[in-house]
Amino acid sequence: MKAELKKEIVLGEKVSAELKGTSLKIKGPKGEVERNFPDPQVSIKLQEGKVVVHASKASKRIKMQFGSINSHIKNMIQGVKEPHVYKMKICSGHFPMNVAVTGQEIIIKNFFGETVPRRAALPKGVEVKVSGNDITISSPNLEAAGLAASTIENLCKITNRDIRRFQDGCYITQKPE
Secondary structure, three states, rough: OEEEEEEEOOOOOOOOEEEEOOEEEEEEEEEEEEEEEEOOOOEEEEEOEEEEEEEEEOOHHHHHHHHHHHHHHHHHHHHHHHOOOEEEEEEEEEOOOOEEEOOOOOEEEHHOOOOOOOEEOOOOOOOOEOOOOEEEEOOOOHHHHHHHHHHHHHEEEEEOOOOOOOEEEEEEEOOOO
């Protein structure tokens, strides 16, 4: 059975939205996030202080896309009000590991005594802070923050040793709620 779906998402105070074609840009006190929603069956419109998402004759697949688009917009609004924060822990039991951030790149030195540092590029719009054994990743864009956290975690992947004994690396300890 095909149904008509409509959802109004309130922007809140100090948050503004701009729609250009299928691209939605949301600005707030902590930053701005832009995302493209190219689905022709789900339309997005702006009304006074609200984002209206509408789908007519929604099949099962379109209902799933409708829910995903609503979740993405809510995450965008939440991110520009208060950034999404991931917390990570640096664990080094065998060799003292050095983690540093320079610009948009993270560098891990002396991982298992390796002489060549491991490097990875960080996504645009992500702020990474290293203090002692803690890494804090924050961004108004939830996908960019999660991508940065998983990139750092995968940078310290152990493949040729017993992971029960060699637990060195950088691990996600807290995700945004």
